[in-house]
Amino acid sequence: MTIVTILQNGRLIDPVDGVDVIGDLWLQDGVIVPVQEHLPENNLLFDVQGKWIVPGLIDMHVHLRDPGEEYKETVATGTRAAAAGGFTAVACMPNTRPVNDNAAVTRFILEAARSASARVYPVGAISKGSHGDGLAEYGELKEAGAVGVTDDGLPVFDSQLMRRAMEYAGSHDLLVISHSEEMALSRNGSMNEGVVSTRLGLRGIPAAAESIMVYRELALAELTGQRTHIAHVSTAAATDLIRQAKARGVRVTAETTPHYFTLTEEAVAEYDTNAKMNPPLRTEIDRQAIREGLRDGTFDAIATDHAPHSVLEKELEFDQAANGIIGLETSLPLSLSLVREGVIDAMRLVELMSSAPARILKVQGGRLAVGSVADVTVIDPDREFIYTRESILSKGKNSPFLDWKLRGKAVLTIMGGRITHNEME
């Protein structure tokens, strides 16, 4: 008989079935199996009293840098960081070198993912080379294993191309993910336009650069009737637009990130490049609006936009430094603070970090029902730790949360029945 992994006396939370009870969870042969009256002989038992048992967390927006920028991150290191952060799956963006705009690159990533510590769902490019003209071959991308398309980081300027991308992606049941940015307004900017950019003499990126493009995507989603996902929303204005579009039935989903609901532009302080990302950190008004959007359902998912860089890209003049911060190992504790502060409840947190991403990407996981894949995360909501540079498993150390005291941690991560991270005491 194969070994049965048993998680005992935990708080089982499954938003799909609306379950929030104290109980056990049994895993065998890579799936969740019914709990029996008697313990099987061959078992691996964890007493998880006081801890949460949730479907494995899914981060639907990460950069694994593989192939091409392996000095920043690889599929192996990125998924190790993911597992440590409680994630059993990640969706990786196509801005690799070469760009993931074809089946060969998608297959390369999936080959590397076979021995990885988390499931990897490649997202292909909208346009060839993400150059913004001409569609990539979505049919082949889909067959090779891509779950969506995006020109993340090199947003699509041409509205006709975006329209065609939505239509054609719909034909292949691929999700279109929009990095919404009007580049004519944001070009040369390196942080939010406002009080802090004025104080620091940095060129600003106005909130309108995001909301203008979010409006276009919503209009095109309405025109085409295709499902569209808005990535890493940072502003109050874009949140409002998405809320209104959802109310009139547009097939749109949206994500935001822990840094937008935790930090503001003030984090840039004295030119800290670890607080530089795109879209940039915004104002307190935006931060509050993002939190409200998480509370009222405007946002479907929390993603990290995990963007590892080395010192080569970060220890530079602020306007020369690369955009992006890592997030896989801080996402859960930062999101748990929303629960502690009463913005959302535990069930909603699990929805945002697991069930909804699974549903949006149309992938397995996100639930604890018998027969579901054995992707499970055990969370100690009260475990405190200092997030030190030395503790980071990602190759990137570019985080604005370095040396923060964080609360809440994944103490056991199980992917397909295999333990990928274990910090059980």
Added chain:
Amino acid sequence: MGNVKETYRFQHKHILGIEQFSAADIIYILDTATSFKEISTRPIKKVPTLRGKTIVNFFFEPSTRTRLSFEIAAKRMSADTFNIAASTSSAQKGETLIDTACNLEAMNPDIIIIRHSSSGAPNLLARHVNAAIINAGDGAHEHPSQGLLDLMTVREHKGKIEGLKIAIVGDIAHSRVAHSDILGFTKLGAEVRVAGPATFMPSQIDSLGARLCSSVEEAVQDADVVMALRIQKERQDDPLIPSLREYSQFYGINRSLLRHASPDVLIMHPGPINRGVEMSPDVADGAGSVILEQVTNGVAVRMALLYLVMGTEGSKVG
């Protein structure tokens, strides 16, 4: 320096911007600069105060007067000075700012004076090297020595800064001089008004302490000081003004505009002037113009800054 309390001590290792200074700091720097000004009028314009100190002028942007002013200031204090321009530095070869600075550091300079097109470059340097860093202008951030020499020049003429009305006209958003001036004048109690087309105004300018005026006339009304900023002619990527011709017509400082100002208004400009664009020639050269005094005071202010960051207080100035 009798008008500063005995208990005061200058505590700043680096000069990154006016933002870091208290009013007491600024007054102390101005008093120090005033006491040094006389050195430049001597037949032998040299004191031994910084003898044996090594000062590097590390300029990533073209500059004539600021670099020369710092160099003269250093030489009058007997320091050894070296100039590195971006075209001859490793920046062209792909070496990072920190790499280059660490290499400089290995040669043990005492002060690195940096001019850079990126805002915050001096702050970055200050985090990575042991030498004292003096910002000689960074991006659109600050140009503290220019701000201080402007304060010194106005104080010489008006006897004070507090209560004065200062009008700054032009491209505030892209001007590190305006930024340092706004901070410096407001810290010492002046009222700073700014004017220019909205394309020249940074986001939320009031957060710096300046009052945004809807017209140049409003800014200049009863002003004790009118400062025009240099209009940068080349900016293709961002259409800020339709033409220099139209700019000078609506925002140029000319004699008829100055009728609104205080009768003994001081005319200032950080240079170099586009004559006939932001300022008419008769204003630049006419009564009340202190533009060349600004340059003279620049040397004194920079001598004071070099002296103060070296912490050589108490040693003889000579």
